[in-house]
Amino acid sequence: MTLREILQYSLWFLLYLVLQILILRSIVLFDYAFCFVYIAGILLLPAEVNRTLLLILGFLTGLLVDVFYNTLGMHAAAAVLIAYLRPFWIQIQLETKGTTERLEISMTELGIGGYLTYLLPLVFIHHAALFLIEMSHFGMIGYTLLRIVASTLFTTFLITVIQLFSKR
Amino acid sequence: MFQLVEFFSRNRNFIFFVLLEVFSFWLIVQNNSYWSATYFNTSNYYVAKVLTVSNSIREYAHLREINENLAQENLKLNSLVARLQEQNPVNAPAGYKPDSVFASRFEFIVSKVIMSETSRPNNYITIDKGSAEGIRPGMGVISATGVVGKVKLCSEHYSVVTSILHSQFMVSSRLVRSGEIGPVRWLSKDPTVISMMDVSRYKKVIRGDSAVTSNFNSVFPPGIMVGTVRKVTIRPDQTFYDIDLNVATDFASLSYVYVVQNNLQPEQEALQKPLDEERR
Numbered sequence: 001m002t003l004r005e006i007l008q009y010s011l012w013f014l015l016y017l018v019l020q021i022l023i024l025r026s027i028v029l030f031d032y033a034f035c036f037v038y039i040a041g042i043l044l045l046p047a048e049v050n051r052t053l054l055l056i057l058g059f060l061t062g063l064l065v066d067v068f069y070n071t072l073g074m075h076a077a078a079a080v081l082i083a084y085l086r087p088f089w090i091q092i093q094l095e096t097k098g099t100t101e102r103l104e105i106s107m108t109e110l111g112i113g114g115y116l117t118y119l120l121p122l123v124f125i126h127h128a129a130l131f132l133i134e135m136s137h138f139g140m141i142g143y144t145l146l147r148i149v150a151s152t153l154f155t156t157f158l159i160t161v162i163q164l165f166s167k168r
Numbered sequence: 169m170f171q172l173v174e175f176f177s178r179n180r181n182f183i184f185f186v187l188l189e190v191f192s193f194w195l196i197v198q199n200n201s202y203w204s205a206t207y208f209n210t211s212n213y214y215v216a217k218v219l220t221v222s223n224s225i226r227e228y229a230h231l232r233e234i235n236e237n238l239a240q241e242n243l244k245l246n247s248l249v250a251r252l253q254e255q256n257p258v259n260a261p262a263g264y265k266p267d268s269v270f271a272s273r274f275e276f277i278v279s280k281v282i283m284s285e286t287s288r289p290n291n292y293i294t295i296d297k298g299s300a301e302g303i304r305p306g307m308g309v310i311s312a313t314g315v316v317g318k319v320k321l322c323s324e325h326y327s328v329v330t331s332i333l334h335s336q337f338m339v340s341s342r343l344v345r346s347g348e349i350g351p352v353r354w355l356s357k358d359p360t361v362i363s364m365m366d367v368s369r370y371k372k373v374i375r376g377d378s379a380v381t382s383n384f385n386s387v388f389p390p391g392i393m394v395g396t397v398r399k400v401t402i403r404p405d406q407t408f409y410d411i412d413l414n415v416a417t418d419f420a421s422l423s424y425v426y427v428v429q430n431n432l433q434p435e436q437e438a439l440q441k442p443l444d445e446e447r448r
Contacts, residue, residue: 055188
């Protein structure tokens, strides 16, 4: 990674966090669809990023969001989980595609289909972990599952829209 | 030995991942220790400053409702003053004279809400007054429209309040018309509905009846609105009603709240403490 790229990714990271903390904290659609767009900062980093660095980034991002949400530890746990699973998922994707080593993860590189198949499962895992940890009693399981699905769609949609605006 | 080192270096990311997860879950589980209560939540000075900025934008959109609530409250207070001038203690028998210290045991601290949420399984509210203004954890919080919650943590100038929309929060309430008393708690679903428990099915409960805080609270003054009865259902195998209440407080436009300071609470608790220990 060049210095210019590092700066670029850092700025995106900051933008996602500011968006999450200032605006999306108070946006919920129909009581079900939440938006945790900040994970895009971790998921859309280039494929060659060091795993240890990813884990640290994931943890710190989750922790920062936790402080603003009064849920110390929950976002951190979910973000670390996807930061850990991400490299494996990329590997599987590359093998099925049979392509050579790729650097960037973006719409232009992967195409819409590949981009969504990369993003959706990871967003789903993150949201599932988060909502299941937060669930206060087991009677809410159906309600929680609905929330997970709705929020996954909402978050993925928003990440995609932001991606479309950022012509890299 | 060499193999052990090699094993660790090969699996270092997995081990690191497990450590971070364990640490995160440890944070979730303890969540009340001193250092986390002091720095890692929305009562942190810098975090609260950021929230204040984003709240000031939200406030513009709700100014009309806030004014309406304040006007409503003025109306309520005026009628209360009139009633108090006419008759001293309401609904008490003739010989009852309240102790003047007891009658004036509640003091209120006005505070502004800088963060309020309703959509999560456990909701909190952050307000812009803290220990410097005399707020302590455990105090009740009310608004112009009804009960809001209980103070959980304080920093010097900010406090985090456990909202009534929290799975662990209970408030003892009384139905005005039927006089029945029972705890009210939220079942973590719809943010406009809370449930009242332990009301016997052999009593009459009317839809639209108001639930107010009962005299059994040491945290809230009696008679503060909790909600109105929305739905009463009976399950054949239960001895109690399932009562759904509409929440009185409108959390979406919540802007000014009153922290309730009960000057006699320490005394009351000291008196009741031996009883609690005896029961154990």
